[in-house]
Amino acid sequence: MEWTLERLLAAIQPADRQAGEAAWKHWDAIAKPLRSLGLLEADIVRIAAIQGTADVQWGKKAVVVMCADNGVVEEGVTQTGQEVTAIVSENMTRHDTSVCCMSSVAGADVIPVDMGVCRPLVSGVLDKCIRRGTWNMTKGPAMTREECIQGILTGANLVSELKERGYGLIATGEMGIGNTTTSSAIVSVLLGCPVEEVTGRGAGLSTEGLARKISAIQRGVEVNRPDPADPIDVVHKVGGFDIAGLMGVFLGCAACRVPVLVDGFISAAAALAAVRLCPAAGDYLLASHVSKEPAGEMVLQALGLRPLIRAEMCLGEGSGAVAAMPLLEMGLAVYRSMTTFEATNIETYVPQT
Numbered sequence: 001m002e003w004t005l006e007r008l009l010a011a012i013q014p015a016d017r018q019a020g021e022a023a024w025k026h027w028d029a030i031a032k033p034l035r036s037l038g039l040l041e042a043d044i045v046r047i048a049a050i051q052g053t054a055d056v057q058w059g060k061k062a063v064v065v066m067c068a069d070n071g072v073v074e075e076g077v078t079q080t081g082q083e084v085t086a087i088v089s090e091n092m093t094r095h096d097t098s099v100c101c102m103s104s105v106a107g108a109d110v111i112p113v114d115m116g117v118c119r120p121l122v123s124g125v126l127d128k129c130i131r132r133g134t135w136n137m138t139k140g141p142a143m144t145r146e147e148c149i150q151g152i153l154t155g156a157n158l159v160s161e162l163k164e165r166g167y168g169l170i171a172t173g174e175m176g177i178g179n180t181t182t183s184s185a186i187v188s189v190l191l192g193c194p195v196e197e198v199t200g201r202g203a204g205l206s207t208e209g210l211a212r213k214i215s216a217i218q219r220g221v222e223v224n225r226p227d228p229a230d231p232i233d234v235v236h237k238v239g240g241f242d243i244a245g246l247m248g249v250f251l252g253c254a255a256c257r258v259p260v261l262v263d264g265f266i267s268a269a270a271a272l273a274a275v276r277l278c279p280a281a282g283d284y285l286l287a288s289h290v291s292k293e294p295a296g297e298m299v300l301q302a303l304g305l306r307p308l309i310r311a312e313m314c315l316g317e318g319s320g321a322v323a324a325m326p327l328l329e330m331g332l333a334v335y336r337s338m339t340t341f342e343a344t345n346i347e348t349y350v351p352q353t
């Protein structure tokens, strides 16, 4: 059954605290210094609560890469032309992008999705194209409200399908020239922060380019007056099809009780919009890394998330989210395989909390 927005939001319930407590109990019985694996432990506990059982396991892993073009690129807010979106999206099918190389190491499948790239793509990219690029947000809404909802439902339906196919851990990724512009616009509106504080150089931008980018976002916000209390209003006016799709992935993962790794600034902006739409969805998110973009840390804080990795990455594509997978798997290996204090006859260790 395909999701409607009403059914999707109604299906999202807070994660299972009791399962989380049981997972802490198991961690604390393992023969090692208490809580010494830090966030690895906390994240496995989070996943236990998401899955509703302390018997944590996740099966296959995937990174969903939402690809789309952004009309605002005509304002000169990016270093490269928008044709790069299509090229890199197609390179995903040949396993020739950064996230593809990293996913091979992490054992994750890469699933590129055309949410609205400017030209038709090869068939290896899942065709969910809403429209061939958004409109320029400095002149009016980037998309209609209906298109935004279509994007959200596309992402959520994809998660349901992936869950049926045995995927139990999903990373979010994106490819869309200009999407740090849309992300900064969303974050500025949702967090009520000045545009210049949440806007960076994206995939590389000169100082003049950065000034153009800030001005374009300011004009986009002034022209559209998005309502910060209505995340769909914000994303349809100043967001992109990739971000709408990512919102749907986060909401779909929450509805299907699948843990989802947030990548960098763009994914985090989409996660923020998803959580503002449905606060309970926040329980299902895991932060992977903190983006080097200026507001990377700020958005994670607003989401109440602690990143596993601080590596000054700002690549996108889902690269940071995939990088966190092996760490989580190491945590899971200790959680599932290690001997306990009791079994190994260590009686003298008195855990101090």
Ligand SMILES: Cc1cc2ncn([C@H]3O[C@H](COP(=O)(O)O)[C@@H](O)[C@H]3O)c2cc1C
Pocket (backbone or CB within 6 Å): 077, 078, 079, 080, 084, 088, 174, 175, 176, 177, 178, 179, 180, 181, 201, 202, 203, 204, 315, 316, 317
């Ligand atoms: C060759 C290339 C590969 C990329 N892979 C990810 N991004 C990253 O850069 C884009 C966002 O930056 P901006 O808003 O400045 O355009 C997104 O596509 C993001 O995934 C790339 C960018 C480029 C140029």
Ligand SMILES: O=C(O)c1cccnc1
Pocket (backbone or CB within 6 Å): 180, 202, 203, 263, 264, 265, 266, 267, 291, 292, 293, 313, 314, 315, 316, 317
């Ligand atoms: O943090 C990110 O997701 C990011 C930052 C800059 C460019 N591309 C992606």
